[in-house]
Amino acid sequence: MRATPVSFTEDQMASVKFGADGLVPAIVQDATDGCVLMLGYMDSEALRRTLDTGRSWFWSRSRQEYWCKGETSGDRQWVRSVSYDCDGDALLLVVDQDGRGACHTGERTCFYRSFGPDAGSS
Amino acid sequence: MRATPVSFTEDQMASVKFGADGLVPAIVQDATDGCVLMLGYMDSEALRRTLDTGRSWFWSRSRQEYWCKGETSGDRQWVRSVSYDCDGDALLLVVDQDGRGACHTGERTCFYRSFGPDAGSS
Numbered sequence: 001m002r003a004t005p006v007s008f009t010e011d012q013m014a015s016v017k018f019g020a021d022g023l024v025p026a027i028v029q030d031a032t033d034g035c036v037l038m039l040g041y042m043d044s045e046a047l048r049r050t051l052d053t054g055r056s057w058f059w060s061r062s063r064q065e066y067w068c069k070g071e072t073s074g075d076r077q078w079v080r081s082v083s084y085d086c087d088g089d090a091l092l093l094v095v096d097q098d099g100r101g102a103c104h105t106g107e108r109t110c111f112y113r114s115f116g117p118d119a120g121s122s
Numbered sequence: 123m124r125a126t127p128v129s130f131t132e133d134q135m136a137s138v139k140f141g142a143d144g145l146v147p148a149i150v151q152d153a154t155d156g157c158v159l160m161l162g163y164m165d166s167e168a169l170r171r172t173l174d175t176g177r178s179w180f181w182s183r184s185r186q187e188y189w190c191k192g193e194t195s196g197d198r199q200w201v202r203s204v205s206y207d208c209d210g211d212a213l214l215l216v217v218d219q220d221g222r223g224a225c226h227t228g229e230r231t232c233f234y235r236s237f238g239p240d241a242g243s244s
Contacts, residue, residue: 006237006238007237007238007239008237008238012235012237015235025147025161025212027149027158027161029156029158033156034151034155034156034157034158035156036149036151036156036158036214038207039147039149039207039212051237081236081237081238082236082237083233083234083235083236083237084233084235084236084237085160085161085232085233085235086225086226086227086229086232086234087232090147090161090232090233092158092233103208104208105208107208110207110208110209110212111205111206111207111212111214112205112208113134113137113205113206113207114203114204114205114206115128115129115130115134115173115203115204115205115206116128116129116130116203117129
């Protein structure tokens with residue numbers, strides 16, 4: 001797949017309201033079928049890197065560092081669009097997902113467990 | 123539409139890791155076509171209300187109160203499934219959306235603005 005940078009205006013960038021911790025949640029959705037793959041967090045720099053490179057960049061709250069999805073695993077995300085919500089405090093990325101999927105467990109989506117009588121609890 | 127409570131085990135509930143502020147982000151996706159409609163926040167009580175009632179309940183960070191989506195606007199959400207992610211710190215609701223859509227602006231989805239040369243910036 002090929003990286004396609006997303007152009008943006010500073011007005012658009014200014015519409016994003018980062019929280020007290022400097023972060024906004026970013027939902028990642030598969031372009032092929034709409035499957036919600038994962039949720040990560042971006043600060044201003046991660047968002048700019050995402051738009052500039054056409055790859056998904058996040059801020060890891062646990063490791064306190066930037067990470068580019070799939071850089072080590074190979075499960076890369078090629079960004080097709082980036083939207084922000086009415087309040088400007090959440091992002092939605094639509095991506096082409098490489099490899100097995102988005103989850104480090106090997107599942108396609110991180111949301112592979114559901115509440116319910118027959119659902120796994122582990 | 124009809125409310126369908128979602129049964130759950132305490133093991134499943136214990137898999138959800140609420141943040142320091144007691145909240146987790148909850149993505150809401152339309153059951154009909156996979157459209158990502160909105161992102162809200164739930165605390166433990168909002169999640170239990172959601173599962174027990176089959177309607178989407180959130181904690182409003184700005185108003186500091188619980189709200190049941192659509193209770194005033196009529197744009198109700200009928201919950202069809204609730205999933206949690208690999209880290210247990212994000213939720214995904216799949217819903218049947220009533221009315222015009224999820225956004226208080228009248229748009230169907232809160233994510234109606236995208237980065238790009240032709241996208242709106244207001």
